[in-house]
Amino acid sequence: MATVDPNAKASLNVSGWNPGDDVIEVTRTPAPGAARSTWRTFRETARGLKTTFGRIAEGTNTIQYPEEKVPVYPRFRGRHKLHRFEDSGLEKCVGCSLCAAACPSDCIRVVAAENTPENRVSAGERYAAVYEINLSRCIFCGYCEIACPFDAITMGHDYEMSDYDRDDLIFTKEMLLAEPLERTPLRNEGE
Amino acid sequence: MLALVGYYEPWWIQIVKSIVIFAVALQLVPVVLIAERKIMGRMQGRYGPNRVGPYGALQPLADILKLLTKEQSRPSTSVGLLFAVAPLISILTAVAAFAIIPFGNVQHIFGTRVGLYGVDVSVGPLYVFAFGAIAFYGIMLGGWSSGSKYSFLGAMRGAAQLISYEVSQGMALVGVIITSQTLSLTGIVTAQKGMWYLIPQFVGFIVFLVAGFAETNRAPFDLTEADAELVGGYNTEYGGGRFASYYFAEYLNVLVVSGIVTTVFLGGWLLPFGIHPPGWVDPFVVLFKMSLITFLFIWVRATLPRLRYDQLMSFGWKVLLPLATLNTLVTAIVVVATH
Numbered sequence: 069m070a071t072v073d074p075n076a077k078a079s080l081n082v083s084g085w086n087p088g089d090d091v092i093e094v095t096r097t098p099a100p101g102a103a104r105s106t107w108r109t110f111r112e113t114a115r116g117l118k119t120t121f122g123r124i125a126e127g128t129n130t131i132q133y134p135e136e137k138v139p140v141y142p143r144f145r146g147r148h149k150l151h152r153f154e155d156s157g158l159e160k161c162v163g164c165s166l167c168a169a170a171c172p173s174d175c176i177r178v179v180a181a182e183n184t185p186e187n188r189v190s191a192g193e194r195y196a197a198v199y200e201i202n203l204s205r206c207i208f209c210g211y212c213e214i215a216c217p218f219d220a221i222t223m224g225h226d227y228e229m230s231d232y233d234r235d236d237l238i239f240t241k242e243m244l245l246a247e248p249l250e251r252t253p254l255r256n257e258g259e
Numbered sequence: 260m261l262a263l264v265g266y267y268e269p270w271w272i273q274i275v276k277s278i279v280i281f282a283v284a285l286q287l288v289p290v291v292l293i294a295e296r297k298i299m300g301r302m303q304g305r306y307g308p309n310r311v312g313p314y315g316a317l318q319p320l321a322d323i324l325k326l327l328t329k330e331q332s333r334p335s336t337s338v339g340l341l342f343a344v345a346p347l348i349s350i351l352t353a354v355a356a357f358a359i360i361p362f363g364n365v366q367h368i369f370g371t372r373v374g375l376y377g378v379d380v381s382v383g384p385l386y387v388f389a390f391g392a393i394a395f396y397g398i399m400l401g402g403w404s405s406g407s408k409y410s411f412l413g414a415m416r417g418a419a420q421l422i423s424y425e426v427s428q429g430m431a432l433v434g435v436i437i438t439s440q441t442l443s444l445t446g447i448v449t450a451q452k453g454m455w456y457l458i459p460q461f462v463g464f465i466v467f468l469v470a471g472f473a474e475t476n477r478a479p480f481d482l483t484e485a486d487a488e489l490v491g492g493y494n495t496e497y498g499g500g501r502f503a504s505y506y507f508a509e510y511l512n513v514l515v516v517s518g519i520v521t522t523v524f525l526g527g528w529l530l531p532f533g534i535h536p537p538g539w540v541d542p543f544v545v546l547f548k549m550s551l552i553t554f555l556f557i558w559v560r561a562t563l564p565r566l567r568y569d570q571l572m573s574f575g576w577k578v579l580l581p582l583a584t585l586n587t588l589v590t591a592i593v594v595v596a597t598h
Contacts, residue, residue, distance in 0.1 A: 106578065113562075113563065116562045116563065117558060117559070117562050119562070120302045120558060120561050120562045121302070121558065123301065123302045123303070123304060124298075124301045124302060126304065127304075128300075128301070128304055128305050128306050129304045129305070130304075130305045130306050132306075
């Protein structure tokens, strides 16, 4: 049995629950015929009008998107990039297909081929002859990046990938290796 | 009859005047459209439309062109003729009511005396209320003939709302008519030479304005098109040019109410402190005052939430009507006592 708190208001304590400090005084809309509540409504309406008028001076919060962009964070997961070694120019990807195995939406396709002394593409034994990411399926989870043992694939910062054709969203190895157009501003530390 | 009007206008002046009034009304509506969207945008911390033309100035043109090039479709349950006629009634009554707003006193143009208004009817306020009442047919028939439940509910609300608020609106004007002792709108303006009726008839002004919000189905009384409950209200089933007509009529009605308020309470073309500019300034004075009231319409729309239906009804009958009646009574007593 809940004991009745002597401090609580009797009308509020029907259920035995003590609202304590959480009670907020609620003033209802005007009772008909009451001059005071009519005045209160008039005053509150004027206060509301003042608030909205004041907002004009405060200016806008709009970011004019195609012209202005919100900078992304360094760990933003945008479109993938494939990397080369900076010194030798060889591809980092060795065609192990671990990224394809890790991919939850099954959008990476890797076909590996052997490196030969005449045709040396990657630093390892094999290289990716075909490397395709279907970006219309990709969910940008970043698992491929984590799975990769050579840091050959990373998530970039580009997020403007819309296109008119589904086929154009299948990115090939050349497209992923190419230096991306840096269209996305990066957020600096402390920003 | 012409002696009552006080001057004679040749027939060609009347035709020119009606064309000019129609043209001015049609030019003002897009201005109100863009102004509303821009001002409401600013009040909500955004820009509003700013892509079409400089600062988005051509947005209403793009909107109207889009609507006019759309297919005219109608539901299979609708009543064809009424469905097509209803938007016309709306736009016709709105333009007709615009005809009596005086934009200036009698001027000498082309060697004749021309009043800067469509007609100076000797029963000005009655004319306005008559067309306001007919405008309700546009909403009611449109909603009913759509053959859709949402439209019908919206139309029913519109009917009830219009009947409730027209009473208070009329009552609010009675005080002004008693004070000015005339029913002609130009007469009411010239009677305000000493003091605008805004001050002695302040209660009447407030009641008329609030009832005006309800008459034009604007926020916070836009229950006829309460999107959250009724999709689009009476114009749910409308699209294309017919929808554009309704849309146009709504904003034209806002302008008409602004014009009436300007004429009746803000002294029409009169300027305060005894300033008498040349006659050609009069229309601009009226337009400026009208834009102030139109801004108030937009401002209120950005501020107040929509009323519940029972609140709307109890407010109309229990607050506005007694206030307007009391105002009339007090005005009558004061006028009789001081005469």
